[in-house]
Amino acid sequence: MKKMTWFLELAATVAVAIALMPGSTPLLAVSAGDKPASGATVKIDNFSFGPADVNVPAGTTVTWTNNDDVPHVVASDDKLFKSKALDTDDHFSFTFTKPGTYAYYCAIHPKMTAKIVVH
Amino acid sequence: MADFIRDNINKDGIDRRGFLQCMAWAGTGVLYTMHGGILKSLPLAQGAMGGDQMKNMKGADFSFIQISDSHIGFSKEANPDVTATLQVAVDRINSTAAQPDFLLHTGDISQLSKPSEFDTAEQVLKGAKAGKIFYVPGEHDVLTDDGQQYLDRFGKGTKGKGWYSFDHKGAHFIGLVNVVDLKAGGLGSLGSSQLEWLADDVKQLKSSTPVVVFAHIPLWTVYPEWGWGTDDSQQALGYLKRFGSVSVLNGHIHQIMQKVEGNISFHTALSTAFPQPAPGTAPSPGPMKVPADQLRNVLGITHVNFVQGSHSLAVVDSPLAQS
Numbered sequence: 001m002k003k004m005t006w007f008l009e010l011a012a013t014v015a016v017a018i019a020l021m022p023g024s025t026p027l028l029a030v031s032a033g034d035k036p037a038s039g040a041t042v043k044i045d046n047f048s049f050g051p052a053d054v055n056v057p058a059g060t061t062v063t064w065t066n067n068d069d070v071p072h073v074v075a076s077d078d079k080l081f082k083s084k085a086l087d088t089d090d091h092f093s094f095t096f097t098k099p100g101t102y103a104y105y106c107a108i109h110p111k112m113t114a115k116i117v118v119h
Numbered sequence: 120m121a122d123f124i125r126d127n128i129n130k131d132g133i134d135r136r137g138f139l140q141c142m143a144w145a146g147t148g149v150l151y152t153m154h155g156g157i158l159k160s161l162p163l164a165q166g167a168m169g170g171d172q173m174k175n176m177k178g179a180d181f182s183f184i185q186i187s188d189s190h191i192g193f194s195k196e197a198n199p200d201v202t203a204t205l206q207v208a209v210d211r212i213n214s215t216a217a218q219p220d221f222l223l224h225t226g227d228i229s230q231l232s233k234p235s236e237f238d239t240a241e242q243v244l245k246g247a248k249a250g251k252i253f254y255v256p257g258e259h260d261v262l263t264d265d266g267q268q269y270l271d272r273f274g275k276g277t278k279g280k281g282w283y284s285f286d287h288k289g290a291h292f293i294g295l296v297n298v299v300d301l302k303a304g305g306l307g308s309l310g311s312s313q314l315e316w317l318a319d320d321v322k323q324l325k326s327s328t329p330v331v332v333f334a335h336i337p338l339w340t341v342y343p344e345w346g347w348g349t350d351d352s353q354q355a356l357g358y359l360k361r362f363g364s365v366s367v368l369n370g371h372i373h374q375i376m377q378k379v380e381g382n383i384s385f386h387t388a389l390s391t392a393f394p395q396p397a398p399g400t401a402p403s404p405g406p407m408k409v410p411a412d413q414l415r416n417v418l419g420i421t422h423v424n425f426v427q428g429s430h431s432l433a434v435v436d437s438p439l440a441q442s
Contacts (some may be wrong), residue, residue, distance in 0.1 A: 084263075
């Protein structure tokens with residue numbers, strides 16, 4: 001029994017590790033019908049999100065990459081998504097399934113603001 | 120430096136305007152004393168303190184040291200060994216002639232709130248010969264668990280997200296938290312519950328009580344474009360207007376700046392890890408890279424001497440490179 005618990009814990013840890021692994025975007029992407037999953041990227045440079053406005057169809061997975069020497073946290077204004085602290089070169093992905101305008105900011109440098117528009 | 124002196128009413132070699140213009144001094148520190156809200160500042164030469172500086176240090180009731188922005192865990196080009204420079208800061212604290220009563224750490228102890236980073240910081244700071252270390256969190260210290268780990272390690276017995284006050288030899292010290300629940304598009308934030316607590320905390324104090332407030336992000340608007348300010352700091356400072364002597368000590372911007380507003384004097388400290396650019400002089404406030412042999416000129420600690428009765432507070436910023 002003890003051994004089993006250990007195994008389950010390990011399995012859970014591995015699953016979390018895979019989910020958090022950079023480049024694991026395909027696991028999180030949701031493909032709509034027969035269409036292949038699409039992606040968009042936002043880069044964080046010099047304390048700003050680029051591009052600041054991203055226009056994508058529903059079902060798109062957006063991936064943020066931090067190129068700064070300081071950590072940033074990607075968080076939506078309406079608390080729909082929030083990344084962990086992204087160190088240099090870390091990624092965060094979120095799949096937008098519903099149309100709308102999603103304003104977001106850096107939770108620790110709130111002057112950094114941008115938005116994703118999903119149509 | 121002479122280029123910046125336009126008027127010099129105190130005959131002390133530098134005026135306030137000049138000081139503010141060269142606030143990003145590298146390689147020198149500055150000693151300043153406050154007399155009833157009037158600021159006098161003296162450039163502090165490298166090496167031993169001169170007679171003028173010693174005069175200002177004499178008769179102090181007690182002293183304490185502020186250190187800030189250790190960023191343990193940072194390992195990029197701007198400083199690949201932040202643990203070593205924190206150790207140098209501790210060595211400097213331990214070599215001061217008059218042992219400080221305590222240390223204030225104004226946040227960003229760690230780079231990523233990792234347990235190992237906090238462990239290292241605690242281990243190094245344990246070596247400082249000072250009674251106690253009082254902390255406030257920086258935004259880098261509350262990246263996980265909503266800041267619970269910070270509270271467990273550094274904020275035991277504090278209120279809310281880590282604010283508190285204490286009295287020391289007649290002075291009232293207030294540690295504030297302005298790095299949590301930040302709003303999109305905004306600056307640092309204290310929040311309504313902390314402001315309510317502050318109003319209540321100072322209510323019973325006599326107006327003659329010297330007050331020292333310390334927090335991570337500046338409580339005055341240094342440069343809003345880079346987020347260097349606190350949205351609701353005016354409300355907090357409003358509660359302190361009636362006091363004859365208020366000193367506000369902050370970190371976050373990794374450079375020395377000062378300002379006087381009525382009886383309130385503001386001061387920001389150097390980092391022990393890496394410098395940041397002066398406002399607007401770089402595309403972003405990210406770590407500033409300087410040649411390795413100059414790094415310790417732009418890192419440092421702040422020594423504060425408290426003189427009771429004369430409204431006099433002497434603040435000395437010393438670069439780590441100074442012997």
